[in-house]
Amino acid sequence: MNSDFVLTTCPFCGTGCNFYLEVEDGEIKGVVPCKTHPVSRGKLCVLGRSAHKFVQHPERLKNPLVKKNGRFFETDWNTALKEISERLKKIIEKYGPDSVGIISSAKCTNEENYLIMKFARAAVGTNNIDHCARLCHSSTVEGLRQAFGAGAMTNSITEIDQAECIFITGSNTTSQHPLVASWIISAKQKGARLIVADPRSIPISRYADIYLRIKPGTNIALINGLLHVIIKEGLIDRSFISERTQGFQEIEETVKRYDPDYVSSITGASKELIEKAAILYARSRSMLFYAMGITQHINGTDNVKAIANLSLATGNIGKPATGVNPLRGQNNVQGACDMGALPDVLTGYRRVDDEDARRVFEKEWGVPVPEKKGLTLVEMMNEAEKGSLKAMIIFGENPAISDPDISHVKKALSSLELLVVVDIFLTETAELAHFVLPASSFAEKDGTFTNTDRRVQRVRKAIDPVGNSMPDWKIVCEIAERIGAKGFNYSSPKQIMDEIRRLTPSYAGITYERLESGETIQWPCPSEDHPGTPFLYKDGFPIGKARFFSVEHTQIKPSDKYPFILITGRCPFHFHTGSITRKIERLENEVNEGYVEISRRDAERLGIKEGDTVEVISETGKIEIKAYVSEEIEPGVIFIPMHFKESPANMLVSRKLDPFSKIPNFKACAVNVKRK
Amino acid sequence: MEKEPEEKDGRLWVDRIIIDDVACIHCGECVKACTEENKERNALTNVVQKAIREAKKEKEPNLLQKLIRMDLEERKRFWDSHFVRCIKCYGCIDQCPVREEEEDELRISEWIKQGEVPPRYPEFHLIRAYQVWDRCILCGECEETCPAGIPLKTLQDITQFFSPEDAFKLVPGLSEEAKRKIIDFVRKRMDKNRRMRYEL
Numbered sequence: 001m002n003s004d005f006v007l008t009t010c011p012f013c014g015t016g017c018n019f020y021l022e023v024e025d026g027e028i029k030g031v032v033p034c035k036t037h038p039v040s041r042g043k044l045c046v047l048g049r050s051a052h053k054f055v056q057h058p059e060r061l062k063n064p065l066v067k068k069n070g071r072f073f074e075t076d077w078n079t080a081l082k083e084i085s086e087r088l089k090k091i092i093e094k095y096g097p098d099s100v101g102i103i104s105s106a107k108c109t110n111e112e113n114y115l116i117m118k119f120a121r122a123a124v125g126t127n128n129i130d131h132c133a134r135l136c137h138s139s140t141v142e143g144l145r146q147a148f149g150a151g152a153m154t155n156s157i158t159e160i161d162q163a164e165c166i167f168i169t170g171s172n173t174t175s176q177h178p179l180v181a182s183w184i185i186s187a188k189q190k191g192a193r194l195i196v197a198d199p200r201s202i203p204i205s206r207y208a209d210i211y212l213r214i215k216p217g218t219n220i221a222l223i224n225g226l227l228h229v230i231i232k233e234g235l236i237d238r239s240f241i242s243e244r245t246q247g248f249q250e251i252e253e254t255v256k257r258y259d260p261d262y263v264s265s266i267t268g269a270s271k272e273l274i275e276k277a278a279i280l281y282a283r284s285r286s287m288l289f290y291a292m293g294i295t296q297h298i299n300g301t302d303n304v305k306a307i308a309n310l311s312l313a314t315g316n317i318g319k320p321a322t323g324v325n326p327l328r329g330q331n332n333v334q335g336a337c338d339m340g341a342l343p344d345v346l347t348g349y350r351r352v353d354d355e356d357a358r359r360v361f362e363k364e365w366g367v368p369v370p371e372k373k374g375l376t377l378v379e380m381m382n383e384a385e386k387g388s389l390k391a392m393i394i395f396g397e398n399p400a401i402s403d404p405d406i407s408h409v410k411k412a413l414s415s416l417e418l419l420v421v422v423d424i425f426l427t428e429t430a431e432l433a434h435f436v437l438p439a440s441s442f443a444e445k446d447g448t449f450t451n452t453d454r455r456v457q458r459v460r461k462a463i464d465p466v467g468n469s470m471p472d473w474k475i476v477c478e479i480a481e482r483i484g485a486k487g488f489n490y491s492s493p494k495q496i497m498d499e500i501r502r503l504t505p506s507y508a509g510i511t512y513e514r515l516e517s518g519e520t521i522q523w524p525c526p527s528e529d530h531p532g533t534p535f536l537y538k539d540g541f542p543i544g545k546a547r548f549f550s551v552e553h554t555q556i557k558p559s560d561k562y563p564f565i566l567i568t569g570r571c572p573f574h575f576h577t578g579s580i581t582r583k584i585e586r587l588e589n590e591v592n593e594g595y596v597e598i599s600r601r602d603a604e605r606l607g608i609k610e611g612d613t614v615e616v617i618s619e620t621g622k623i624e625i626k627a628y629v630s631e632e633i634e635p636g637v638i639f640i641p642m643h644f645k646e647s648p649a650n651m652l653v654s655r656k657l658d659p660f661s662k663i664p665n666f667k668a669c670a671v672n673v674k675r676k
Numbered sequence: 677m678e679k680e681p682e683e684k685d686g687r688l689w690v691d692r693i694i695i696d697d698v699a700c701i702h703c704g705e706c707v708k709a710c711t712e713e714n715k716e717r718n719a720l721t722n723v724v725q726k727a728i729r730e731a732k733k734e735k736e737p738n739l740l741q742k743l744i745r746m747d748l749e750e751r752k753r754f755w756d757s758h759f760v761r762c763i764k765c766y767g768c769i770d771q772c773p774v775r776e777e778e779e780d781e782l783r784i785s786e787w788i789k790q791g792e793v794p795p796r797y798p799e800f801h802l803i804r805a806y807q808v809w810d811r812c813i814l815c816g817e818c819e820e821t822c823p824a825g826i827p828l829k830t831l832q833d834i835t836q837f838f839s840p841e842d843a844f845k846l847v848p849g850l851s852e853e854a855k856r857k858i859i860d861f862v863r864k865r866m867d868k869n870r871r872m873r874y875e876l
Binding site for chain 1: 820
């Protein structure tokens with residue numbers, strides 16, 4: 001018998017826990033937590049503990065599929081790749097490179113994201129490259145870039161136990177980032193104070209010192225209210241504001257109107273608690289955490305800027321155990337952004353409209369880099385439906401469930417001349433494709449993931465690719481070479497990383513040798529002797545002085561026709577569109593269908609009983625779903641998890657976008673609920 | 677200055693050494709034995725030494741002793757404050773080295789609603805602890821791997837060193853029906869667990 005333990009990084013959320021895959025004769029038998037790992041410390045959540053259970057699932061795609069007369073047939077790689085590249089080449093020749101859209105994957109490695117990005121820009125010649133960060137933290141990337149100069153978590157998970165105060169808003173941390181919550185819980189046991197602001201009474205709010213139950217979409221009012229109290233009480237950090245920031249006068253003026261009475265009337269949180277929370281946050285060494293509850297709004301970028309204001313005004317940034325800490329949802333969504341799988345930036349967030357930046361890449365790649373900003377994910381769908389986007393290649397994403405207004409997404413994808421989906425399972429998106437290519441999972445390839453606190457970590461091959469599947473990086477190279485692109489001949493992910501390091505100053509010192517010797521390195525790491533950066537902005541901001549932005553609350557007005565506010569999100573036992581977790585028996589046994597969480601008061605008023613099937617209707621669509629009557633949600637607000645294709649929440653969410661980041665409004669959608 | 681354990685060198689088992697807070701009398705014999713047997717693997721000895729040093733620092737009573745001194749109300753508050761954090765990750769179940777398939781007499785699913793977080797307490801935790809009553813080796817893996825920081829090793833100590841009747845006083849709040857099931861389960865296996873019993 002051949003047995004082995006292979007240390008690797010978890011493929012689910014952005015926390016970046018490590019574990020060993022236990023392999024016996026080519027079969028993955030289990031997951032063993034790694035006790036020496038700095039973040040996960042021998043602990044894992046239910047998803048991590050189940051991470052081996054989908055890899056060798058019988059439904060894994062094992063051969064390329066081609067659709068003929070509406071049905072899929074298995075084919076060999078050569079035939080599939082030849083046909084794809086011929087059709088792709090024709091489309092590029094006939095309609096130009098901007099008629100092609102590429103969607104990269106936050107599930108793929110850094111090396112793969114880099115190559116997919118390079119494929120779009122150097123092989124196809126378009127900036128139409130995006131990935132699911134558009135749907136989760138694009139408002140963070142945009143908001144924090146404007147405020148601080150870089151859109152990433154400023155501090156480290158491992159600093160949490162040194163914080164005096166932890167402020168969580170818009171993050172159901174115990175469900176979505178359980179191991180970050182684990183750090184928060186142990187900090188609290190050591191005496192840290194905890195503030196939670198959330199419209200739902202989530203598990204972590206039960207042991208908060210201060211719980212602010214706010215109405216959906218009132219984040220800016222709350223944060224401005226906290227700033228009002230902090231300024232009034234004289235708790236601002238004057239020297240920090242004058243030395244390291246600009247624009248404070250603007251927000252000082254704005255927040256004058258946000259006195260506790262006014263803010264209480266908007267948010268629904270009590271005046272006393274708002275005052276207490278403001279004083280506690282300002283007086284302590286405070287870490288602020290947020291997630292989709294802040295970003296996924298029509299004013300997501302403004303929400304993020306409000307949070308940046310709060311940390312700047314109190315000097316809670318640029319020091320250990322402080323900062324603005326967006327928790328990233330996917331294992332490698334940070335890395336996919338760092339690698340430039342975005343329509344406006346190259347690796348390391350250098351803008352495509354910056355000529356100097358383009359030159360660096362043109363020199364390495366030997367081809368011109370397009371200058372015009374490309375289409376975002378949701379814009380690609382719109383253009384596809386209109387007919388100006390002709391071909392798409394989608395790597396490891398499932399927009400037919402994850403994007404807003406999915407009946408439109410399905411229509412858009414179906415109207416393409418060429419749709420290629422690269423995935424490990426036949427997802428709802430793959431079903432619409434002309435070609436489906438079988439990719440290898442995290443357990444079958446080498447590479448790196450970058451977690452939410454900018455920690456670059458190794459992913460290691462534990463078993464050979466399942467069936468005839470191939471790692472995404474090899475698939476990209478195959479297609480690139482077949483459409484005649486140069487510079488896609490790599491022997492290993494290490495070789496790709498060396499190219500990334502040459503082009504990306506923040507990754508320059510992150511070598512495979514260092515990672516192999518057991519290091520996990522947090523960017524920026526500009527040279528091989530640099531230890532990495534646990535917290536950002538110690539000695540200044542990349543934009544010189546950090547910027548305050550004056551932001552205002554905008555009221556969501558429920559109409560008579562759609563009187564409820566819908567929040568979409570996750571449940572602890574499933575991940576995103578469920579294409580992986582719903583195939584894991586233990587998780588499916590826990591929760592196997594969608595539900596709408598509705599307050600007891602609303603349920604009684606509408607005559608809805610627990611378990612009844614109800615109709616939820618929005619301007620965009622309609623679904624039928626089981627009711628779950630709960631004390632943990634405000635009247636007037638409902639919650640639906642996004643994972644279940646049988647009752648897809650995204651049938652209801654509209655395509656309206658935040659103007660700056662183009663993020664959709666997954667967290668406050670006007671709907672109505674009716675008894676069936 | 678002692679060299680810190682090399683992460684690469686035997687990492688998997690180096691980080692798996694835990695000193696049992698209840699059983700350790702700080703004699704230091706394990707350090708001696710480890711040094712003699714393992715001259716080349718410095719790391720292993722360091723881990724043991726560090727653990728002993730830290731254990732000795734604590735002059736306070738351990739958690740089990742504290743619990744014994746509490747009244748019923750305090751014990752309930754204590755355990756509730758821990759169990760409410762459970763995220764049902766199944767770590768205490770998956771990492772248990774002696775756990776086998778559930779037996780019909782004591783099934784978690786009989787008491788616990790699927791999909792609910794935190795799972796009903798103390799039912800979930802006591803039933804899980806008693807499922808391994810006749811074979812628990814008190815290794816503490818359940819506590820080590822618990823992301824919610826629930827003192828599960830102490831829970832195991834309680835179920836192992838006390839009668840179920842006393843255990844239900846140390847971890848109060850279990851339904852009468854579940855108590856009966858557990859007592860029946862334990863009675864049928866009395867010959868299999870030879871641990872010393874203490875009385876409250």
